[in-house]
Amino acid sequence: MQKRIEVGVLGATGMVGQHFVKFLQGHPWFALTWAGASDRSAGKKYSDATSWRLDGVMPPEAAGLTVQECKPGNAPKLLFSAMDASVATEIERAFAEAGHVVVSNSKNHRMEPDVPLLVPEINPDHLKLIPLQQRNRGWKGKIATNPNCSTVALTLGLAPLKPFGITRIICTTMQAISGAGYPGVPSMDINANVIPFIGGEEEKMQQETQKILGEMTDGRVEPLAAKVSAHCNRVPVVDGHMVAVSVELALKPTEAEVRAAFDTYTGLPQQRNLPSAPPRPVIYMPEQDRPQPRRDAARERGMTVFVGRLRPCPALDWKFMALGHNTVRGAAGAAVLNAELMYTEGLLD
Amino acid sequence: MQKRIEVGVLGATGMVGQHFVKFLQGHPWFALTWAGASDRSAGKKYSDATSWRLDGVMPPEAAGLTVQECKPGNAPKLLFSAMDASVATEIERAFAEAGHVVVSNSKNHRMEPDVPLLVPEINPDHLKLIPLQQRNRGWKGKIATNPNCSTVALTLGLAPLKPFGITRIICTTMQAISGAGYPGVPSMDINANVIPFIGGEEEKMQQETQKILGEMTDGRVEPLAAKVSAHCNRVPVVDGHMVAVSVELALKPTEAEVRAAFDTYTGLPQQRNLPSAPPRPVIYMPEQDRPQPRRDAARERGMTVFVGRLRPCPALDWKFMALGHNTVRGAAGAAVLNAELMYTEGLLD
């Protein structure tokens, strides 16, 4: 690649936006040149408009950008959306209509039938929805989305088992506080505590998982015909969502077969050597007490889902633990990997 | 009761022993007059032999006791056992053989076919194993046990649903650090982290649940014929084990029926107004984000199991959250309630 592609972030001053700004630092293909935010921030320097909440300090290349209104106009063609759900629907559509490629982390369009909900290792062929989307909506641009942060850990943990015929999934999450943004969860609620509720999260995990693991058939995605049940909990952990998974598999694989499936799993991002693709999207940890969020989530630049503790489930077939970095593989990194995949598919034009 | 019954604690200087000492403070029926511990401590004052690890300070009535060796002799008839599993088998048997009533929190004898594994609200009739036990073993004394700390929260949460025909259970625990004793879990392992493994815990929850919810038939306990699967995790919480439960019920009750079952559940300890019995053994909390360990576990003196978040499970039938105080209802309080039940059954003689 000769010259890096200019990219922008919609909602750049918020917590998710900051994760995009951080993740894009030094990206070999994409150069952050545009930061969009609310009218209140527009016109200010990014460093003045933003209370930097992430570890360390603000990347200097972002600090000097002038924040723009979130309206098509001077924005680059490729935009990452970190918009809040309350405003994402209209703003993302406006940009797509105006010809932009919107690669969104927002939940708003994920479940629409003509919008790909991508995990590039699992369902890159769902990008075939894009022409349909453009036809349906008369857009020159397009929208692609990545899943909810907890869904990514679940679906990447399950994807290696898809060939065995997944028919039933029961999972319980233990989710990090960074998943709730800023100010997010009050410390009085979560210090030395567990909150057994995250609004809308269980529904998202259940529906998104079926769509992501579903098949492109006749120009549409046929959801996976598995029963999916999620229990979602917040725990006092900074980064990394843990998912305890029990799964029923039609083909009744042996432990060795399941383990081999984890150990050999790979995908298109690895084949194409995409810049944000981890060498291995799923790594099985054989230690009896791993993965752990504080010790493992940030490894492999936060882009690998770690699984472990594979053992028989007396109630379904197998059970195991999956861990994903919620603000990287579950948000900014997911979207950037989506854009990298789309680039190699010629979909950024 | 005219005069309180003298009781002792086996393993009184350890963490579980300290919980017994604390829970027995001011008990209307039982007076702590004897503290047994290892040879190393024997002969010392309890206050000298014990590093008090619980909140606040050591109860003054215990402080002055002289620690005894854990050998039958001068011990009172009723003994609570807080022995470590590595030594409990032989010591508890020696006391039972010598005519003592051993009410044990240790795991060692729980699964033996002639030893009752009691939750007094659920299976008080399992005390019928005692005569068999005495006959089998030629003991004048006896052993009764209470479940593992996480099992109590699960079984009391499930007991109201037993009439609906429980056929399958999948649960995930988020367990407090106090469950691991002292020094227990190193802070380097659990600070801002989750440990997805507790040695032996899943097996205990699975087996004990089947025994506790089983039926006395022909002088033995027929385990509940339900498939039970547990995922056990440690989280950075001080007290209170959370259990996320999905359950399959043969009779397919409605939400109102399940809810009514929770709301009306009661048992023999309540009927008999046992001193340690909570007014209600199970309380359903209607708030969408409860129960929570830090806010709820210690309510009702730690003897009630709180349930909440009842909702349909897309993969089984219903799902909900249960919370129990692990060192009270899950250990010392459980054993003391067992002894109270046994007293009213004439089994302390």
Added chain:
Amino acid sequence: MQKRIEVGVLGATGMVGQHFVKFLQGHPWFALTWAGASDRSAGKKYSDATSWRLDGVMPPEAAGLTVQECKPGNAPKLLFSAMDASVATEIERAFAEAGHVVVSNSKNHRMEPDVPLLVPEINPDHLKLIPLQQRNRGWKGKIATNPNCSTVALTLGLAPLKPFGITRIICTTMQAISGAGYPGVPSMDINANVIPFIGGEEEKMQQETQKILGEMTDGRVEPLAAKVSAHCNRVPVVDGHMVAVSVELALKPTEAEVRAAFDTYTGLPQQRNLPSAPPRPVIYMPEQDRPQPRRDAARERGMTVFVGRLRPCPALDWKFMALGHNTVRGAAGAAVLNAELMYTEGLLD
């Protein structure tokens, strides 16, 4: 006392207000019959207007109250103020002007020269400011205040040493998250972290300490002529403010003299046996690693300040640790004890 005195709480639905509601439960002298809050809440039932954030559930006697506007009218004579600082000045004055006794936890009037800033064990004679206050302002009512939550731990820890001539104080706090109210400190800021800044806290500790330890002279309070320096930090602890204190003492007492001063310290609330007075306002813990917030702050109903680790300070004279329960002795309990003192002084008429 035949009949309990009716009392109200200004700002009853907020976090501090909830602490008042909880602390007043079952009070032998005072009956909570009135709850004031913002216009938005007025007219609603307290249980509908309030998101209960404290451990356990809302006291039933408060739940049924109808929330009132914070305007004089139907309010009882004695009012506890839990008003936010942004509105406390005018509202408290309006009630005092209308003849009410306002016992306030707000910072607004603390440093005014004719307003007593009370710690009943230390400076009950500062109540002599009240007639002056009424004269100055033409009020039939009156305002009395209690200190900032961290100031209470410091001043009660220092009060026993006042006879030795305090000339210099350097202290560092480690303050609990409950001190910041609700939602208060975002968990992303404080989980596994320390925040070395609490807005306005150092100034409050420095000034309030001088006033509280000052002398009534010629109808005014002459502040203690000691240099006071505070470093204030937030730590991930739920309740209990720790204060590490180094102090310079003119009379150069021995360790035994300092220790004896801690061990014998008592005050008017103890002499008069006020309902909220702890048996001992200051308790020295001899263990080398105490006091600790999680283990000690809530003992003695949260009304005692625990001190420990007395040892020589190589840079001043002595150093030690003090701990106070910030929402009890540092807020609601402090104000209620003030009102009890005022009752025995005939100042509630």
Added chain:
Amino acid sequence: MQKRIEVGVLGATGMVGQHFVKFLQGHPWFALTWAGASDRSAGKKYSDATSWRLDGVMPPEAAGLTVQECKPGNAPKLLFSAMDASVATEIERAFAEAGHVVVSNSKNHRMEPDVPLLVPEINPDHLKLIPLQQRNRGWKGKIATNPNCSTVALTLGLAPLKPFGITRIICTTMQAISGAGYPGVPSMDINANVIPFIGGEEEKMQQETQKILGEMTDGRVEPLAAKVSAHCNRVPVVDGHMVAVSVELALKPTEAEVRAAFDTYTGLPQQRNLPSAPPRPVIYMPEQDRPQPRRDAARERGMTVFVGRLRPCPALDWKFMALGHNTVRGAAGAAVLNAELMYTEGLLD
């Protein structure tokens, strides 16, 4: 450098040893080729002898080493000592006597008059003690030490102010759990708590600070003639020791002068561009609530001490906050930087 210098670690399997192994990964001058540990581990592969406790997984280059006994013989000349204090004295001496260069993190020899206690930016000239040490003891080898983890943050925070004449220091630490090794602090002690005691820590901070900031005079170190008082506390933070400092300065500098001293501070390691030297040893953060351990300690590879919150101290002259990464700048990184300095001084021969 043509070929890397072979180095070993004494006590390589413990927690501090693991920090050395991790920090030495990819070092441009030093190659880890030797790992010493107790007899129990000797002969095993490092990966078999070691339970890896740090984030991520064990560096592969260490995993294959065969653990050796801690006896001179086949060890490389340069050895980093991570020995436990209970055995360090004799083992370190044996190696020094046998001609090895022992660069130790252990406390045992720090305060001996002929052993340099180094912070390379502050007192590189204390290396002049080495010839004296060799003469005194008849050693061909030598021992050099780095300070206690909390002392490093304090002394680097103070070093810029030394020209102003430091006469009195009062500091309070809030120290991370990683400072206590593994298993270290039980979670039952520190979860949502503060422990106001760390054995021996206050004495170490007080004495070491005077030695480090002292002057080489007539072949010996004249300790800084300042009064130093430390209050040491453990807080539930993973990495990074915070130190709240009040300091008295003879020359009474202005705020601008103090600030400039922080902003311009540099040292020999920076001049010589040592591989582990941070670009700036001390960085002042102007934000009102920084530095913070979770957000800042690991920046600059953990080798910079961050200071902030400079403001007048009403009791001494100035107060501020200092933060150092305790396992990097306070342990392994400190020792490696010492060895790098010694290399450039020709002291590794």
